Amino acid sequence: MIVLEKRPQPSKAWSYATPLVAVLATMVFGGLLFAILGKNPLQAIGTIFWEPLFGEFAFYYRPQLLVKGAPLVLIAIGLSLGFRAGIWNIGAEGQYIMGAIFGAGAGLAFYPLDAFYIFPIMVIAGAFGGWLWAMIPAFLKVRFGTNEILVSLMLVYVAEQMLASVSLGLLKNPEGFGFPGSRNLQSYESAYNAELIAGSGMHWGVVTALIAVIFAYVLLNRHMLGFHIRLTGEAPRAAKFAGVNPARLILFCLGLSGALAGLAGMFEVSGPSGVVSIDFNVGYGFTAIIVAFLGRLHPVGILLAGGLMALTYIGGEIAQSQLGLPAAAIQVFQGMLLFFLLAFDLLTNYRIRAARSEVA
Amino acid sequence: MKFTSLLTSAAMALGLATGAMAEDKTKVGFVYVGPVGDGGWTYEHNKGRLAVEEHFGDKVETVFVESVPEGPDAERVMTQMALEGADLIFTTSFGYMDPTINVAKKFPDVKFEHATGYKTADNVSVYSARFYEGRAVQGHIAGNMTKSNIIGYIGSYPIPEVIRGINSAYVHAKKVNPDVEFKIVWAYTWFDPAKEADAATVLIEQGADVILQHTDSTAPQAAAQEAGNVVTFGQASDMSEYAPFPRVSSIIDDWAPYYIARTQAVMDGTWESANTWDGIREGMVAIGEISDAVPADVKEEALALKAAMAAGEYHPFTGPLKKQDGSDWLAEGETADDGTLAGMNFYVEGLEGEIPQ
Numbered sequence: 103m104i105v106l107e108k109r110p111q112p113s114k115a116w117s118y119a120t121p122l123v124a125v126l127a128t129m130v131f132g133g134l135l136f137a138i139l140g141k142n143p144l145q146a147i148g149t150i151f152w153e154p155l156f157g158e159f160a161f162y163y164r165p166q167l168l169v170k171g172a173p174l175v176l177i178a179i180g181l182s183l184g185f186r187a188g189i190w191n192i193g194a195e196g197q198y199i200m201g202a203i204f205g206a207g208a209g210l211a212f213y214p215l216d217a218f219y220i221f222p223i224m225v226i227a228g229a230f231g232g233w234l235w236a237m238i239p240a241f242l243k244v245r246f247g248t249n250e251i252l253v254s255l256m257l258v259y260v261a262e263q264m265l266a267s268v269s270l271g272l273l274k275n276p277e278g279f280g281f282p283g284s285r286n287l288q289s290y291e292s293a294y295n296a297e298l299i300a301g302s303g304m305h306w307g308v309v310t311a312l313i314a315v316i317f318a319y320v321l322l323n324r325h326m327l328g329f330h331i332r333l334t335g336e337a338p339r340a341a342k343f344a345g346v347n348p349a350r351l352i353l354f355c356l357g358l359s360g361a362l363a364g365l366a367g368m369f370e371v372s373g374p375s376g377v378v379s380i381d382f383n384v385g386y387g388f389t390a391i392i393v394a395f396l397g398r399l400h401p402v403g404i405l406l407a408g409g410l411m412a413l414t415y416i417g418g419e420i421a422q423s424q425l426g427l428p429a430a431a432i433q434v435f436q437g438m439l440l441f442f443l444l445a446f447d448l449l450t451n452y453r454i455r456a457a458r459s460e461v462a
Numbered sequence: 463m464k465f466t467s468l469l470t471s472a473a474m475a476l477g478l479a480t481g482a483m484a485e486d487k488t489k490v491g492f493v494y495v496g497p498v499g500d501g502g503w504t505y506e507h508n509k510g511r512l513a514v515e516e517h518f519g520d521k522v523e524t525v526f527v528e529s530v531p532e533g534p535d536a537e538r539v540m541t542q543m544a545l546e547g548a549d550l551i552f553t554t555s556f557g558y559m560d561p562t563i564n565v566a567k568k569f570p571d572v573k574f575e576h577a578t579g580y581k582t583a584d585n586v587s588v589y590s591a592r593f594y595e596g597r598a599v600q601g602h603i604a605g606n607m608t609k610s611n612i613i614g615y616i617g618s619y620p621i622p623e624v625i626r627g628i629n630s631a632y633v634h635a636k637k638v639n640p641d642v643e644f645k646i647v648w649a650y651t652w653f654d655p656a657k658e659a660d661a662a663t664v665l666i667e668q669g670a671d672v673i674l675q676h677t678d679s680t681a682p683q684a685a686a687q688e689a690g691n692v693v694t695f696g697q698a699s700d701m702s703e704y705a706p707f708p709r710v711s712s713i714i715d716d717w718a719p720y721y722i723a724r725t726q727a728v729m730d731g732t733w734e735s736a737n738t739w740d741g742i743r744e745g746m747v748a749i750g751e752i753s754d755a756v757p758a759d760v761k762e763e764a765l766a767l768k769a770a771m772a773a774g775e776y777h778p779f780t781g782p783l784k785k786q787d788g789s790d791w792l793a794e795g796e797t798a799d800d801g802t803l804a805g806m807n808f809y810v811e812g813l814e815g816e817i818p819q
Contacts, residue, residue, distance in 0.1 A: 159545045166538055266650050270620060271819040279580055279805040281621055286560055374534035380619060380650060381557055384531040419539050422527045423546070429497060429529040 106452040116450040121396055121403070124442035125410070131442075132435040141425055149424060150417030150435075163416055165303025169374050171412035173198070173366040175405055176311040177390035179318045180359030182399040186322075187334040189355045193239065193254030194363040195387025196261035197232035201364025202371035203268055204231025206284060206378045209293035210273060213285065220292040224368060225306075232364015233357050235261065240356035244349045250356065262383070269380045288376035295373030307369025311408075314362060318401040331355065363387060392440045414439070488550070488729050490514060490721075491543035492526040493536060495555035496653040502678030502698040503652060503715070504528065507554045507577075510717030517722045521729070532557025540565040544572045550728045552721065553577065555652070556621065562586060573733050575724060578623060580804065582735050589720060592741030593623065594803070595771050596713030597630035597674075598778040599749050599764050600695050603711055604672045605635030605642050606760045607693045614665025615646045616658060616675040616682060620818045622806040624676045629810045630778045631674055634767075636812060644813055645670055655681035666692055683709055693755070700750040711764070712750030719745055739800065742771045779803070784811035 133143030154163035177194045184191050191197075205228030212220050239253035266282075268274075273284040287293045298304045322328035334341040334351055342348075366386065371378055393411050397403030418432035492511050496504035511524050525548070527539045536558045543551055544565060550573045553562045559579035566574045566586045574586045582588055604613050613635060617624050628646065635642045645668055647661040658677045662685035665673055672693040675682045680701050686692035686708040694704065696712025720738065727733040740746035749768050752761045770776035781792030786809040792798060809817060 159542070162541060162545060169534065170538075262650075267818070279622070281556070281580070282619060283557075288560075288564075370534070374537075377533075377560055379532065379557060381532045384533065384535060415535075416538070419527055419530075419535075420542060423491070423525045423539070423543060426525075429527070 105455055106448070107455050108452055109450075112450050113453075116446075117398065120443060120446040120450060121398065121407070123446050124396075124439060127442040127446070128435065128438045131438055135431060135434060136427065139427065139431060141427060146421055146425055146427060149421045150414060150432075152417075153420050153424075154413055154416045157420075161301075163420075165297075165301060166416055167409060167412045168303035168308045169305070170415055171408040172305075172308040172311040173370055173386045174390050174393045174411055175408035176307065176314055176366040176369075177359075177363045177387055178393040178397065178404045178408060179311070179314045179401060180362030181390055182394045182397070182401070182404060183318065183321070183331055184355035184359050185335075185394060186399050187331040187351055187355055188338070189352055190251045191236060191239070191254050191356055191359045192251050192391065193236070193256075193258045193261075193387070194359065194390055195383055195385065196254070196258035197235045197360040197363035198367035198370075198387045199258075199261040199265050199383050200235040201228040201232035201367030202375075202378060202382060203265060203273070203367075204228055204234075204364065205368030206287060206293075206371045207268070207273060209287060209290065209372065210285060212292070213290060216292050218292070221295070221372075224293060224372060225365065228364045228368025229361040230364070232367065233361040235364070236356045236360020237353075240353050243356075244352055250352075254356075258387070265378070265382060266380045269378055269382075273378050282380055284378040286376045287372045293372055294376075295369050297373075305369065305373045307366065307373060310365060310369065312405075315401045315405050322401070327354070363390075392436075396439065396443055411436070487520070488518070488522045488725060489546075489548045490522055490524045490725055490728075491540075491548040491551040492524065493530050493539055493543075493551065493553045493555075493558060494526060494528040495530060495532065495557070496678055497528050498526070500653050500678050501680045501701060504554070504678065505699050506715045507552070507717055510721040511552075513718035514721045514725050518725065518729075522725060530558075533561065537561035537564055540574075541568070544569040548572060550575065550725060550733075556623075573724075573728055582737060584735055587724075587734075587736045587738065589736075589738040589740075590623070591715055591746040592739060593713060593715070593747060594626040594630040594778055595741045596747045596749060597627040598634045598771070599768050600674060600711065600713065601631035601634030601636075602638060602764050602767055603752070603756055603760060604631065604674060604693070604695075605637065605639035607710070607756065608635075608639065608642060608672045610669045610671045611639065611641045612643050612645060612669045613672045613674065614662070614668070614670030615644055616661045616665070616673065616677055617646055617648045618652050618676045619650060620648060622804060625809070625817060626803055626806050627676055628813070629806070632813055633778065633783065633810055646813075646815055648818055649677055651677065653678045655679040658682050659685045662686060663689075680704065696750050702750065705751070706753030707755040709753070710755045711752045714748040714750050716745055716748050742768060743774055785809070786811055786813055 129147055133147055136146040137143045181191055181194055205224045208227035209220055209224045239250040242248040242253055243250045269282045275283060275285045295305050330346045334346055393404060393407045397407035414436050421427045494504040498504055498508040514522060515524055530536050530539050540551055552575045554577045556578045559576055559581050562574050562576045563581050566583050570585055576588050578590045579588050615628055632644050645665055647665060649657050649661050651657055658679050659681040662673050662682035666689045673682050673686055674695060675697045678698055683694050683701055683704040686694045692708055693710055694708040696709050698715050700712045700714050701709050752764055777797035779798035781796040782794045783792040785791045
């Protein structure tokens with residue numbers, strides 16, 4: 103018989119090893135899935151992980167990894183700070199949408215003025231939109247003790263309705279023949295979040311994501327506030343004695359994660375997407391939760407995890423068109439990643455031992 | 463599920479053939495907004511793709527990517543297809559419009575065909591079907607079938623294409639049943655079985671005994687079947703698994719002839735940017751079999767209506783018609799012009815509620 107025995111201390115080795123083991127297990131079982139679907143599993147996994155990085159058209163896919171990964175990393179960094187302190191912002195998707203609406207709205211308000219200050223104003227507006235949306239669950243939690251998980255999640259659906267509303271009304275392109283969706287910001291130079299070097303995929307959102315990683319690293323390791331965040335998550339009672347103000351921490355963590363999600367939305371709408379449309383959001387806010395945990399809530403880990411998720415998206419699309427793998431199989435593959443991560447996480451806190459069955 | 467795996471294995475056989483691809487093969491790519499197994503919109507586009515394969519045999523190679531979100535992801539998928547040597551790419555959702563134009567700029571030698579949009583370029587055509595002709599037949603049957611005089615309508619997005627359908631169905635339901643009333647629910651999705659089922663249930667609870675849908679899944683059919691006495695129509699695809707009741711007829715999009723013709727044009731080097739809007743006459747819109755649940759005389763009238771449109775003798779929007787606000791739209795005998803129809807953003811007189819703005 104096999105029993106689980108709680109470790110006296112969480113295993114440091116396992117906490118580093120589980121993401122790698124999870125990726126390996128995903129490859130094995132994903133390969134099995136692909137084999138059942140009648141594909142060559144090695145070829146399929148090769149296509150997903152190899153093709154975007156080193157394949158024939160890697161010159162196009164590598165920059166795309168930045169485009170796809172940057173919003174994930176930016177949002178996940180914000181979420182991870184709260185998660186560490188036990189503050190669960192599940193509504194980043196909604197904050198992402200609000201950031202896009204505020205950012206694009208600020209830019210379109212100036213249309214067709216050509217001025218250098220428009221883009222910076224959009225950046226501030228985007229961050230403000232996300233922050234504002236996150237402040238709702240934060241305020242309700244601090245003031246009335248509501249559950250931030252539920253409130254922030256429900257606000258995603260409210261944000262989606264707002265998005266539909268502005269796409270059909272307030273921000274609708276006046277030259278769009280009555281079709282929903284805003285003007286394309288890509289063709290409005292002052293508001294366009296263009297690639298900094300053509301063909302590099304490097305836009306302001308990517309730069310901001312990298313800055314956020316460094317900022318979060320410094321905050322957590324070198325700053326009193328970072329210490330308070332970690333302490334609150336690991337030992338809430340001790341945090342109380344250390345003089346941590348829980349209300350302030352909630353406002354800070356939710357506000358910051360909201361602002362970062364808002365920034366991600368703003369950079370997306372003003373760059374790669376270009377248009378505020380009903381289907382603008384594609385789930386970055388939710389995928390970022392996976393990225394945050396896959397990266398062990400550590401800034402550098404999140405950077406790597408964001409890259410990995412982006413890789414499975416882009417590689418998955420290539421596998422679809424080259425090998426005819428169904429989209430659902432790719433989604434299962436991505437889901438496995440989180441599943442195995444959580445499953446192997448058990449080994450950080452528990453060890454498996456063979457035990458003789460005893461008569462009770 | 464079974465069907466999906468069938469398609470998958472078909473696609474796999476294709477994928478294997480890719481390795482041995484000869485240079486002179488014409489490569490055709492398809493970008494789908496839903497899964498090929500949605501039983502509606504994407505399913506029919508994929509049938510068109512399979513028809514292209516069957517027609518040209520080993521002279522073509524087709525590739526597709528399904529469930530592609532509208533936006534930067536679509537742009538990447540199209541770029542990927544173009545990079546891998548596609549000669550012709552069909553992008554089959556309205557939201558792919560700007561991405562299609564962007565990618566087309568980068569690949570001037572690749573031809574693009576965007577469904578239901580309005581932006582063209584030297585290497586971008588647009589195509590769509592006059593679904594509102596099918597809606598006329600549907601409205602006629604619906605107006606006759608309803609006993610509660612309440613017809614439920616599941617709208618996807620309040621865009622001209624959908625509004626045209628509502629207006630056309632309403633005009634023809636009202637003609638045969640002056641007491642008829644439409645209740646419209648906006649689902650803000652093309653494909654989401656859960657939301658569509660919710661919308662159908664809400665409409666049934668409000669007394670609707672006929673449900674029309676402009677969304678792609680069969681969930682409303684299932685909801686109607688459960689309710690027992692509610693009539694539905696197949697959307698985009700025949701949805702004949704729910705025949706003869708609740709599904710009494712359907713509007714079928716038949717893209718195959720168009721896809722074959724455009725592929726042929728690329729092969730011949732005669733492809734030109736075009737704006738195609740075909741209907742019942744050209745066969746792009748078909749009416750699925752009207753089941754025996756519909757009284758014989760109603761069926762006969764419906765078929766006559768269809769024949770009149772096929773012959774070009776009847777236009778679904780023929781005056782006198784007024785707009786919802788009571789202002790005049792079409793005078794006696796006047797028919798709507800394509801420009802107005804393409805950008806239709808108003809309800810006809812008698813419809814209640816407002817188009818979401």
